[in-house]
Amino acid sequence: MSLLSVKDLSVWFETLDGTVDAVKGVNFDIKPGECLGIVGESGSGKSQTFMAAMGLLPKNGRASGSILLEGQEILNLPITQLNAVRGSKIGMIFQDPLTALTPHLKIGAQMSEVLKVHKGMSSAEARVQCLDWLNRTRIPEAARRLDQYPHELSGGMRQRVMIAMSMLCDPKLLIADEPTTALDVTVQAEILDLMVSLQKDRGTAIALITHDMGVVARMCDRIQVMRHGAYVEAGTVDEIFTQPKHDYTRKLLDAMPRIDDAGAPGALKGETLLNVHDLKVHFPIRMKGGLFGKTVPLKAVNGVSFHLKKGETLGIVGESGCGKSTLARAVLKLVEPTGGNVTWLGQPIQDMDKKTLKPFRKDLQIVFQDPLASLDPRQTVAASIAEPLKTFRPDLTARERREEVLKMMTRVGLEPSMYNRYPHELSGGQNQRVGIARAMINRPKLVICDEAVSALDVSIQAQIIELLKDLQREFGMSMLFISHDLSVVRAVSNRIMVLYLGRIVELGDGETICSAPQHPYTKSLISAVPIPDPAIERSRTRLRIPGELPSPLDTQSALRFLPSRLDAGQTDYVPQLLEVAPGHMVAEHDSLERILAA
Amino acid sequence: MNFAKSDKAAQIAADFTDATAVQGRSLWRDARDRFVKNRAAMWSLAILSLIAVFVIIGPLFAVWDNEEIDWDVMGDVAGMGFPSLASGHFFGVDDLGRDLYSRVIQATRTSLLVGLIGASMALVVGTVYGIVAGFVGGRTDASMMRIVDILLAIPMTLVLILLLVIAGRSFTMLFVALGAVSWLTMARIVRGQTLTLKNREFIEAARAGGVSEMTIMFRHIMPNLLGVVIVYASLLVPEMILAESFISFLGLGISEPHTSLGRLIAEGAGTMAYGTIWQLAFPLFFYVTIIITMFFIGDGLRDALDPKDR
Numbered sequence: 001m002s003l004l005s006v007k008d009l010s011v012w013f014e015t016l017d018g019t020v021d022a023v024k025g026v027n028f029d030i031k032p033g034e035c036l037g038i039v040g041e042s043g044s045g046k047s048q049t050f051m052a053a054m055g056l057l058p059k060n061g062r063a064s065g066s067i068l069l070e071g072q073e074i075l076n077l078p079i080t081q082l083n084a085v086r087g088s089k090i091g092m093i094f095q096d097p098l099t100a101l102t103p104h105l106k107i108g109a110q111m112s113e114v115l116k117v118h119k120g121m122s123s124a125e126a127r128v129q130c131l132d133w134l135n136r137t138r139i140p141e142a143a144r145r146l147d148q149y150p151h152e153l154s155g156g157m158r159q160r161v162m163i164a165m166s167m168l169c170d171p172k173l174l175i176a177d178e179p180t181t182a183l184d185v186t187v188q189a190e191i192l193d194l195m196v197s198l199q200k201d202r203g204t205a206i207a208l209i210t211h212d213m214g215v216v217a218r219m220c221d222r223i224q225v226m227r228h229g230a231y232v233e234a235g236t237v238d239e240i241f242t243q244p245k246h247d248y249t250r251k252l253l254d255a256m257p258r259i260d261d262a263g264a265p266g267a268l269k270g271e272t273l274l275n276v277h278d279l280k281v282h283f284p285i286r287m288k289g290g291l292f293g294k295t296v297p298l299k300a301v302n303g304v305s306f307h308l309k310k311g312e313t314l315g316i317v318g319e320s321g322c323g324k325s326t327l328a329r330a331v332l333k334l335v336e337p338t339g340g341n342v343t344w345l346g347q348p349i350q351d352m353d354k355k356t357l358k359p360f361r362k363d364l365q366i367v368f369q370d371p372l373a374s375l376d377p378r379q380t381v382a383a384s385i386a387e388p389l390k391t392f393r394p395d396l397t398a399r400e401r402r403e404e405v406l407k408m409m410t411r412v413g414l415e416p417s418m419y420n421r422y423p424h425e426l427s428g429g430q431n432q433r434v435g436i437a438r439a440m441i442n443r444p445k446l447v448i449c450d451e452a453v454s455a456l457d458v459s460i461q462a463q464i465i466e467l468l469k470d471l472q473r474e475f476g477m478s479m480l481f482i483s484h485d486l487s488v489v490r491a492v493s494n495r496i497m498v499l500y501l502g503r504i505v506e507l508g509d510g511e512t513i514c515s516a517p518q519h520p521y522t523k524s525l526i527s528a529v530p531i532p533d534p535a536i537e538r539s540r541t542r543l544r545i546p547g548e549l550p551s552p553l554d555t556q557s558a559l560r561f562l563p564s565r566l567d568a569g570q571t572d573y574v575p576q577l578l579e580v581a582p583g584h585m586v587a588e589h590d591s592l593e594r595i596l597a598a
Numbered sequence: 599m600n601f602a603k604s605d606k607a608a609q610i611a612a613d614f615t616d617a618t619a620v621q622g623r624s625l626w627r628d629a630r631d632r633f634v635k636n637r638a639a640m641w642s643l644a645i646l647s648l649i650a651v652f653v654i655i656g657p658l659f660a661v662w663d664n665e666e667i668d669w670d671v672m673g674d675v676a677g678m679g680f681p682s683l684a685s686g687h688f689f690g691v692d693d694l695g696r697d698l699y700s701r702v703i704q705a706t707r708t709s710l711l712v713g714l715i716g717a718s719m720a721l722v723v724g725t726v727y728g729i730v731a732g733f734v735g736g737r738t739d740a741s742m743m744r745i746v747d748i749l750l751a752i753p754m755t756l757v758l759i760l761l762l763v764i765a766g767r768s769f770t771m772l773f774v775a776l777g778a779v780s781w782l783t784m785a786r787i788v789r790g791q792t793l794t795l796k797n798r799e800f801i802e803a804a805r806a807g808g809v810s811e812m813t814i815m816f817r818h819i820m821p822n823l824l825g826v827v828i829v830y831a832s833l834l835v836p837e838m839i840l841a842e843s844f845i846s847f848l849g850l851g852i853s854e855p856h857t858s859l860g861r862l863i864a865e866g867a868g869t870m871a872y873g874t875i876w877q878l879a880f881p882l883f884f885y886v887t888i889i890i891t892m893f894f895i896g897d898g899l900r901d902a903l904d905p906k907d908r
Contacts, residue, residue: 334802354811361808374799378625378821378905384800388807422905438807 002029003172003205004053009065009075011048011057011229022048024229025065030173035199035206037220037237039213039252041457042428045229046209050175054092055082070172088118091166095178097158101150107134107161108146114168133164137194155320156187160194167198174198177209184319184484189528189542192218211458213256214487214530217241217537225249237534255462256532257491259514265313265494273478274308274331274446279340281323281330281502300326302502302558303340303574308446313472313479315493315510317486317525323502324482325369328448331480332364333357345445362392365439369451371431375423381434382419385409388442404441412437412467429460433467440471448480453488465492486529490514495583498522501558504577508584518586520545520561520595545595561589563597625821625905632902639898642891649888653707661686662697664704665855671695681876690876692862693869698880701857706884708852709839709859712776713888716838719777721831724784725820731785732792733815743789746782754779755844762850772851776838787830791823825900832896836889859885 011023023045030036040046052063053074067075074085086092094100102110111133112126121129127146134142137160150158159179166174176195180188192215198204208219216223216237223240225233225248233246244250282297300323308314316324329335331342333349342350349360365388368374375384385405389396396404406416412433423431432452439447449468453461469492472479483489489496489510496513498506498521506519517523520543527543545560558575559566565573575588589595633639662668671678671691681690681698689698731742749757761775795801796819804814843860845851852858859881866878 329802332806334805358808358810361806364806366803366806368799368803370799374803376800376804376818376822378903379818380625387804387809391808391810424905435803438803 003032003070004030004207005066005068006049006053007066007068009049009052009063009067011045011052011061011063013058014060014062022061022229023052023063026226026229026231028224028231028234030205030207032172032205033199033203034221035208035219037216037223038207038209038226039211039216039223040226041211041252041459044226046226047177050092050177050207050209054086054090054175055079083117087114087166087171088169089171090173090175091169091171092175092177093159093162093166093179095181097155097162097182098150100162101158103150106147106149107153111146111161111165111168114165118169129168130164133168134161136167137161137164138190139164154187155183156191159183159187159191163191163194163198167202167204170202171204173205173207175207175209178211179208180215181210181212185486185528186319186524186545188215189530190544192530193542195219212530213241213253213458213532214537217532217534218530225252241532241534251459253532255459257462257465257485257487258531258533259487259490259526259529260531260536261487261491265492265510268309268312268494270309270311272307273310273312273345275341275343276307276331277305277341277343279304279327279330279342280338281326281335282338299502301330301337304499304502304504305340305577306497306504306507308478308480310445311472311476311478312495313481313493315489315496316480316482316499317484317489317496318499319484319525321501322499324484324499325450326502327499328366328450328480328482332366332448334366358391362388362442363445364448365442365444365446366448366450367432367435367439367452369454371428371435371455372423374435375431377423380420380422381414381426381431382409384423384434385438385441388438392442405437408437408441411471412440413463429456429464432456432460432464436464436467436471440475440477443475444477446478446480448482450482451484452481454483454485461488468492486514486525498525500561503558503575503587504585505561505575505587505589506585507577508581508586512581512584518580518584519589520592521589523592543592561587561595563594564590625903628905629899629902633898636898636901638894639902642894642898645887646891646895649706649884649891650710653703653710656703657700659688660697660700660703662700664696664700664857666696668695668697680874681880689880690874692877693865693874698862698877701862702859702880702884705857705859705862705881706888708856709842709885710888712772712842712858713835713838713892715773716776716780716841717831717834719773720780720784720834721827723777724781725788725823725827727781728785728788728790729792729815729819729823732789733796733811733819735793735796739789743786746785749779750782754841755848758841758845759848759850762845767850769852772842772845775845776841780834780838780841784827784830784834787826788823791826792819795819795822821903824903828899828903829896832892832899835892839885839888859888 006026006028008025008027009023010025013020013022026049038046051057053067055077057063063075065075066073069085069089074082108127108130111130112123115121115126115129131142131146134145139145139157139160145153153161180191183191195206196219199206208216210216220237222236223234224231225240225246227248233240233244233249240249241253244253279301280303281301282299284295285298286293287296304327306314316327318324326335330337337350340350341348344360349357375381382405385408386401389401389404406419409416409418414430414433414437418426418430426434453464456464465488468479481489481492493510495507495509497504498513498519500521506513506517506522513522514526517526524543524545527540531537556566556571559571559573562573562575577585577587580586668687668691681688687697687699689702692698692701727742731739757779758775761778762771765771801814801818804818839860842851842858843864846858846861847864862881863878863885866881870878
């Protein structure tokens with residue numbers, strides 16, 4: 001008998017603009033102990049299906065059909081009866097573990113609340129059980145975590161807390177709504193492993209909602225592909241990945257960049273456009289201690305050197321907090337570098353004041369991560385695109401400017417009719433096109449893409465990458481492509497630079513970095529990237545370096561890959577970059593066994 | 599055709615095709631369109647305009663001057679001074695037997711001027727000051743905001759009295775004095791908003807696009823704070839009107855025979871127990887109407903200036 005059985009479920013929303021159908025009559029079953037993947041892009045209604053099951057639809061949401069949990073109808077139950085089911089028989093974890101935890105309650109208090117409500121436990125009993133579950137999720141120093149607030153934990157730890165919390169009452173079904181989307185790859189790999197072990201040990205069924213085909217390939221037994229509120233294809237993992245029947249499934253699979261793909265763009269020869277030497281950005285951070293506290297420098301970027309050739313794309317990879325965005329902003333002088341040189345076409349720009357730098361800005365542009373936040377909400381998209389034109393080509397008349405903008409809009413694939421739209425009226429992908437159009441309108445020589453595709457759906461992501469490559473072919477600009485997603489970086493970059501806590505650990509051409517990495521950190525990053533192919537994905541061994549990404553304030557963590565120096569007491573030793581092959585630089589490190597032993 | 603070949607015709611033709619192609623919209627044009635669609639705001643604007651028109655052409659219909667005392671009714675205001683078309687006292691008379699119609703017109707004019715000019719001074723000075731402090735930041739911000747803090751710490755009444763005593767009583771000085779105290783809170787609000795805005799990515803994007811700091815302030819920061827600023831300014835109008843009546847009560851603001859709504863209401867409230875309710879009702883009606891319409895207009899402006907709100 002199936003655990004959860006959904007029959008003809010429809011979800012719709014009453015809005016001022018009429019009814020919006022989110023889910024249009026779907027049917028599926030989840031058997032005990034299996035992992036069902038629900039795949040689709042944003043707005044396909046994949047979350048709403050389960051929101052309806054949990055009675056978590058917004059006020060204007062309505063649902064019809066039937067959802068049976070172990071034969072009992074749970075759809076549209078009154079809240080009081082539903083509360084007996086939620087949390088005890090079904091657990092749920094959300095995408096953003098920070099917003100899903102109450103910020104002013106300690107971890108212990110939030111967790112034991114579940115037990116007190118569902119099992120009527122006393123505080124002391126509940127605490128013991130909470131600690132037990134935190135240990136099972138392998139949180140370091142679990143006992144201390146109980147008395148911490150959510151903001152004191154890292155993203156990965158918070159997600160572990162969420163999982164522990166949803167598992168407290170031993171639910172039969174765990175709904176995981178994009179559980180790892182907000183996390184770094186290495187953390188994602190650990191969270192996924194944790195979920196697999198829960199599924200095996202406790203026999204918990206998992207409904208995994210995600211857009212990431214790689215995650216699905218690793219985790220799921222069966223897959224439902226969802227689009228526009230209906231299932232377009234269903235089947236086992238192997239069926240879907242080897243013989244996708246529906247066009248949309250095929251499109252999704254093709255859109256996924258793979259880290260083991262052949263044909264990464266190779267290294268280029270040509271004149272050097274940008275030369276960065278020993279760039280440092282330190283932020284003063286006030287710490288407690290002493291009478292007035294003391295300032296400690298946070299070394300966001302700590303001595304990075306690289307060069308960029310004309311028409312080349314350099315990918316910058318690293319986990320959150322490694323300083324990749326700060327590096328980009330320091331190159332553009334949007335943040336003031338603390339030390340080092342940035343040379344642009346032979347001209348050192350780091351000491352220039354705003355006025356002398358201004359003419360250079362024409363050739364240095366940036367595309368931001370969040371397309372909506374990077375556009376002025378009170379300007380039409382056309383006004384945003386036209387802004388650099390106004391600055392650098394004041395000779396244009398309003399009419400010429402409009403033509404120029406319209407031309408660029410068509411070039412990046414925006415309808416001319418969107419000329420007068422405001423950013424909030426466009427989709428994420430369209431807004432990112434606006435951001436790209438704004439960056440490209442003056443035909444710059446260098447465009448920095450700071451996680452430019454990370455906030456987008458896979459298929460949109462593929463389109464935007466294609467657009468960027470196209471524009472690069474047409475205008476010959478160089479790119480610094482920053483992303484935490486190695487497979488995306490690989491698809492576009494001639495060379496890849498791996499950053500760890502503000503320093504380069506490895507730099508080389510894309511092929512070498514992805515298939516023959518030297519540094520243990522690069523190896524662990526690459527082995528953590530899921531590959532959208534179940535056969536390969538399940539047979540891969542993962543290189544796991546213990547612990548989470550440490551804080552850049554911790555001086556010892558910079559030597560995580562050189563424990564021998566740490567043991568020798570050289571805590572301020574700076575690992576040197578060694579050239580192991582022409583164009584392939586690797587930072588000093590100990591042998592893998594030595595690091596894992598530390 | 600010969601006609602189409604001339605340069606001028608070509609120009610006209612180009613202009614014509616231009617008009618049919620996509621026209622650029624600006625925030626201001628959109629805001630106007632949205633404001634016109636807001637019925638409550640439009641009604642309020644109409645009513646406020648009617649009051650303004652009444653203030654301008656009202657005196658033409660007045661039978662009595664505002665300084666003239668009607669000696670006939672003075673002895674028995676409650677019995678004979680009631681509003682009537684026959685006696686020419688359309689709104690009745692006040693406690694001294696002066697025509698309330700003329701006095702209300704004069705008072706409304708004073709109060710509207712005080713409210714609007716006082717609030718707009720606060721609007722302009724406070725917004726510019728706040729944006730500069732918040733956007734420049736650092737030491738400039740610290741010293742600019744300490745000045746505001748110090749001024750806020752001194753009781754407003756004291757500042758007003760000092761200003762009016764030193765510079766002498768006049769209409770202009772009253773505006774200056776009210777403006778001088780009212781911009782402080784505005785500056786604080788604007789600075790706070792600027793601080794949150796200036797770290798947003800679109801400001802960084804503008805900077806990367808080579809836009810100068812000055813232009814960023816006025817092209818990107820200002821339109822984004824308008825919503826808050828305008829709502830606060832619409833709340834300031836009644837506050838100014840009240841502040842004026844308080845100063846006048848101290849004998850420093852507007853003095854007899856000039857009057858303002860605040861004073862008339864105070865007088866009317868003092869005599870309401872003696873059967874002369876019209877002395878309170880007419881000025882109060884104008885006062886309340888002005889304030890309520892200002893609220894709706896402010897609300898309408900905020901919605902109109904926010905493209906997200908439709």
